[in-house]
Amino acid sequence: MSSSSVHVSPLSTYIGVFAGLMFLTGLTVFVAFQDFGALNDVIALGIAGLKTTLVVLWFMHLKYSEKLVMMFAASGLVFILILLAITSTDYVTRIDILGW
Amino acid sequence: MHGAGAIGEPAQHHPQLEHQFETLDQQRESASLGMWLFLVQEVMFFGGLFLGYTVYRNMHPEAWSLGSQQLDITLGAINTVVLLASSLTMALAVRAAQQGKKNGILVNLALTTIFGLTFLVIKAFEYSHKFHDGLVPGSAFSPNPALGAPPQLELFFSFYFVMTATHAIHMVIGAGIIAVVAWMATKGKFTPVRHAAVENLGLYWHFVDVVWIFLFPLLYLLGRT
Numbered sequence: 001m002s003s004s005s006v007h008v009s010p011l012s013t014y015i016g017v018f019a020g021l022m023f024l025t026g027l028t029v030f031v032a033f034q035d036f037g038a039l040n041d042v043i044a045l046g047i048a049g050l051k052t053t054l055v056v057l058w059f060m061h062l063k064y065s066e067k068l069v070m071m072f073a074a075s076g077l078v079f080i081l082i083l084l085a086i087t088s089t090d091y092v093t094r095i096d097i098l099g100w
Numbered sequence: 101m102h103g104a105g106a107i108g109e110p111a112q113h114h115p116q117l118e119h120q121f122e123t124l125d126q127q128r129e130s131a132s133l134g135m136w137l138f139l140v141q142e143v144m145f146f147g148g149l150f151l152g153y154t155v156y157r158n159m160h161p162e163a164w165s166l167g168s169q170q171l172d173i174t175l176g177a178i179n180t181v182v183l184l185a186s187s188l189t190m191a192l193a194v195r196a197a198q199q200g201k202k203n204g205i206l207v208n209l210a211l212t213t214i215f216g217l218t219f220l221v222i223k224a225f226e227y228s229h230k231f232h233d234g235l236v237p238g239s240a241f242s243p244n245p246a247l248g249a250p251p252q253l254e255l256f257f258s259f260y261f262v263m264t265a266t267h268a269i270h271m272v273i274g275a276g277i278i279a280v281v282a283w284m285a286t287k288g289k290f291t292p293v294r295h296a297a298v299e300n301l302g303l304y305w306h307f308v309d310v311v312w313i314f315l316f317p318l319l320y321l322l323g324r325t
Contacts, residue, residue, distance in 0.1 A: 005125060006292070008198045018188045025180050029173070032321035040325070044317040051313045059191040060306045061299075069132050076140035080147045084154060091155055 007064035017058045024051050116294040124293050131296035135303045146311055149263050153318065156259070160252040165323030167256030170235060170247075172226060176320040179222050180312065186215035187309045194302040197285075197295035205285045205298060209278050212305065216275050223268055230257070237261065260319055267315060270308045277301055 028047040036043060057063040062073055114124055121127040157164045189211040196204025234242035237258045243249045281301050284290065290298055 006128070006198050008195060011192075011195075014188060014191050014195070018184065021184045021187075022181065025177065025184065028317055028321065029177055032173075032317070032324045035325035044321060045314075048314050048317055052310050055187060055306050055310055055313070059187055060303055061194075065132065066129050069129065069136055072133055072136040072140060076136075076143040079140070080143050080150075083144070083147050083151055087151055087155070091158065 007061070009058065009061075009064075013058060017054050020054055021051055024054075114293070116291060127294070128296060128299075131300060132303075135300040139303060139307045142307060146263075146266070149259070149266065150314070150318075153259050153263070156252070156255055160250065160255070163250045163252035164256050166247065166249060167253050167260065168320060168322035169324070170230075170233065171260070171320045172229065173320050173324070175222055175226055176316055179219050180316045182215050182219045182222070183309050183312050186212045186219070187306050189215065190302050190305045194295075194298050197290050197298040198292055200290070200292040202285055202288065202290070205290065206282055209282045209285070213275055213278050216271055216278075220268060220271060223264065227261075230261075263315060263319070267308065267311050270311070274301075274305050274308055277304070 024047050028044055031040065031043050031047070034040075056073065060073075062070055113119070117124055118127060121130065189208045193205050193208035193212060196202075196208060230236055231240075233244070234240065235253075235257050237254045241254050241257075243253060247253070278301065281297050284297060
């Protein structure tokens, strides 16, 4: 006979994650109105990354999932980074002949 | 003999264990892996749009900045909050399923649906505003001349509409699946050891939320300094 070992997070965990998401949302709107130059993009994406981490680890239970499940999820991140990084190597190395 | 184990083992099975699995954990993990694999594919699906956005934004930063300023940051922020709230109630629905609380599942799925519909209604308002402002790409594209808009403004709005509409379609699909899962819940199909449908619906819904977490700053928050 087997039993299932599912980790049930306490309600306070979910409320806490939600509070964190609310705070980060407010932060990203606030920072958008400040002039940090090129850093604005970095901060915006960084905050989005933090919110995603909160959602993925606790709402999607990845923190309490098996290692194989974690690897599947991580592969998504790996492939999207490859797509963006390698495509960028094309565009950032183009000489502006035609001004396109 | 139903649910027989390996040769020599006595036949034993949990009534909710399908015969091709050895343990309930394995059954649950298999369902989870399948869903995550689909979500990885969805990341690449939206990834193509984000890639196009990235390339053209770097080529035409001024058009992107101007386009972003035409979007209603208040409505966008409200929608972000609404969607995050829907993820909270969805997570609580899954938690109720883990505890075998049928009413908890139904109440939280209902709340999730309400939040989701709110998001879509606000989106519909935004789209109609853009239509009236002449900012829908195509033959009807006629922005206010006072904007001094570069031609790539239309390109920005192409990305705005395609990315948010694709996201909205995913939400509508999610709402449909919520209805199906809610019906299954009323039929008593979910127990603490078997509720993969609720869990995987949750994964799907949170993914759609994560897409918006990136869409909001990239579309709404440019050129605000």
